Amino acid sequence: MNPLSLTYDQLVEQFQRRYGRGAFHAGALYRAFYDRPVFDLRQAPEFSRSPELAQRIARDLDMRLPEVSGRIQEEDVTKLQFRLADGLTVETVLIPMAHHTTVCVSCQVGCRMGCRFCQTGQMGLLRQLSVDEIVAQVFVVKVHIGLDVRNVVFMGMGEPLDNFDAVVQAIAVLSDQRGLNIAKRHITLSTAGWVPGIERLAALNWPQLKLAVSLNAADDALRSNLMPVNRRYGLGTLRAVLEGYPLARGNVLLVEYVLIRDVNDRPEDARRLARFVTELPVRVNLIAYNPRKASPFDAPWPEEVERFRRALVDLGVFVRLRGAKGTSIRAACGQLGGASGGPVGS
Ligand code: SF4
Incomplete structure (x- = not known):
């Protein structure tokens, strides 16, 4: 127990x-x-x-916690490496906000989605995390380290909806008012677009939860090239499931768009993205690509990011530029896994 x-x-x-x-x-x-x-x-x-x-x-009682086996600090962002009972490791990122800390948790060791821009995707899936291994990442930061954790984002290693039952139970535990008390409206689950998982999540009817979809391209050929999941669940299917997703008043879907130089940063990419989000309750988070090790892709220049952002605004898209805190310690989105040795014992 x-x-x-x-x-x-x-x-x-x-x-x-x-x-x-x-x-x-x-x-x-x-x-x-x-x-x-x-x-x-x-x-x-x-x-x-x-x-x-x-x-x-x-x-x-089983009170074992994963051990913090590594810690990398860069400016104000910290990456913790947790060693699990079987010797594998996962990574958790602590992002300081103005008055509290956001914890970015992992839900799998590796990931089988294989997104080409992502460090974790290159590892393949080694195994799923259990509920307690997911919750422990927040528990250690909040209770043992003593930080004021108010937001949790499932944007670390792994596709949360590919470990559906454990992730959903972890959210139930995290949001329990008698325990860690992180309200669902302060929890963001980010998916590469695993449609059956989005359908199951919609059926739970948790309208306060924040759902982020990592889109990165709004035409099927390009998206299938960047994100193999799109070959199975194309943009039409994805959009249809998002249309019916239950959201509380004031909550919006988050569409994550990692801008990669000369890949998805053309004016027609902005137009396609604007078309995709039309009439959806969406905020687009634009993130400059942060190249993984041996990445075939480049980061855009700041002026290219600004040009793309401006194009979206002119097309009537609600867009926010998201800083990739932790860039040089590879703690930004899609950068976890393998930065400091990756999984051990595998
Ligand atoms: S971006 Fe997310 S879903 Fe894609 S390979 Fe990386 S961890 Fe997996």
Whole structure:
């Protein structure tokens, strides 16, 4: 039993099933776990009359956390490398905002989507992360390191919708008010356009959650070349599923567009992108490409990025230029994996 893989209600259910006890004792465990990095259940007042139960629960608990095995700091961005129980590693990025920290989490070791511009995509998929391995990345930063984490983005290693059940359960745990308390409106899930996953997510009806689609090209030939997922789920299919996606008032779909020099930065690319997003509740995030190791692609010059942004604005697109913080430590979007040795033990 690992508290990091359960919501409060699920923990209460487990307590009832295993020990015949309910919210009083489960709540004590949940509070102790999230309030203190190290705790002894036997010290909790709720267990003062039942030390054997505290001991039994302690035996059943799996409290192992992935170990922070590397840390790279560049200006204010930090990349943490976590070593998992089997020796593989994943990377988590801490991005400081004005008054808090955003944590960019990984959900797979590697990724099988194979996007050509992405470092992680070159690794292939080594394995899925479990719920607790995903949640632990935020838990360590918030509870152990003590940073004020208010936003979580699933933009690290892996395609979140290709690890659907674990990612959805991780979001439920992260957003539990009695635990890490990161509201769904502060959680962004970024997908390369895995359509069956978007459909399943839509069926959950979590309209506060932020959904980001990494688009990067709005014509099928170019997108299929950059992102093999497009050969299976082309732009027409993707757009149709986005049209029906449930969003709360004020929430918009985020369309991520990584601008690559001489690849997707022409005036006709801007026009196609504008056509794709027409009548969708969308904000386009424009990001200058940050070349991965041995990348066949180049970063655009700042004036080329500005020209593209201006073209989109003139076409009536709601666009925001997103800085690629952490560029030189390869902590920007699509840059995780292999920067400091990649997975070990594989
Ligand atoms: S960009 Fe995302 S989906 Fe594409 S290969 Fe990289 S991690 Fe996977």
